[in-house]
Amino acid sequence: DGGITQSPKYLFRKEGQNVTLSCEQNLNHDAMYWYRQDPGQGLRLIYYSQIVNDFQKGDIAEGYSVSREKKESFPLTVTSAQKNPTAFYLCASSTRTGRLTFGAGSRLTVL
Amino acid sequence: QQQVKQSPQSLIVQKGGISIINCAYENTAFDYFPWYQQFPGKGPALLIAIRPDVSEKKEGRFTISFNKSAKQFSLHIMDSQPGDSATYFCAASIRTDKLIFGTGTRLQVFP
Numbered sequence: 001d002g003g004i005t006q007s008p009k010y011l012f013r014k015e016g017q018n019v020t021l022s023c024e025q026n027l028n029h030d031a032m033y034w035y036r037q038d039p040g041q042g043l044r045l046i047y048y049s050q051i052v053n054d055f056q057k058g059d060i061a062e063g064y065s066v067s068r069e070k071k072e073s074f075p076l077t078v079t080s081a082q083k084n085p086t087a088f089y090l091c092a093s094s095t096r097t098g099r100l101t102f103g104a105g106s107r108l109t110v111l
Numbered sequence: 112q113q114q115v116k117q118s119p120q121s122l123i124v125q126k127g128g129i130s131i132i133n134c135a136y137e138n139t140a141f142d143y144f145p146w147y148q149q150f151p152g153k154g155p156a157l158l159i160a161i162r163p164d165v166s167e168k169k170e171g172r173f174t175i176s177f178n179k180s181a182k183q184f185s186l187h188i189m190d191s192q193p194g195d196s197a198t199y200f201c202a203a204s205i206r207t208d209k210l211i212f213g214t215g216t217r218l219q220v221f222p
Contacts, residue, residue: 004154006154033209040120040214040215041214042117042200042212042213042214042215043155043200043212043215045209048209058209090154090155092154098143098204098206098208098210099145099157099160100145100147100155100157100210101157102147102154102155102156103154104152104153104154105152105153105154
């Protein structure tokens with residue numbers, strides 16, 4: 001079955017550490033996205049990529065970095081510069097029609 | 112102008128009742144309006160979507176009503192069931208550009 005796989009599902013980070021969240025899709029979608037979800041704040045866009053080797057900042061990119069070396073993969077690194085990283089992170093991909101398909105999410109907790 | 116305002120933040124409905132969630136937007140260039148449903152600990156999933164050339168779209172118990180002149184659209188869930196208890200997000204985009212999400216509505220349906 002086609003879909004989006006995010007890993008790990010749960011992740012704990014000590015302050016000052018960088019962590020990388022994995023996102024892999026086998027839907028052959030060109031565009032991929034990272035969203036952050038906090039209670040009561042909906043889905044906020046961190047980064048997106050519409051083509052391999054190219055990506056753009058979203059609304060809350062500070063403290064995050066991404067790469068898009070392969071069409072199937074769009075990993076997100078939460079750096080130590082992100083002051084409040086505890087959140088639920090969602091990866092998504094989309095067709096040319098704009099329909100988003102989401103992964104199951106990764107929950108990051110800072111200890 | 113890029114915001115999508117969603118209300119209410121939470122909604123409690125009795126089984127068999129009608130759930131109504133409203134969204135408003137400012138940017139008249141938006142031409143794609145989807146609704147996503149999210150269960151706890153999962154990623155959102157596309158529920159139903161509409162384009163501005165129609166005023167209503169129905170899929171089973173779920174209906175989108177679209178009022179272009181008022182720049183509003185709403186989700187109606189008929190005969191609400193406990194299994195509909197979830198968080199619902201409206202969104203909007205211009206063609207296949209990135210989606211702008213509302214802040215979400217937590218729906219609880221009690222038996």
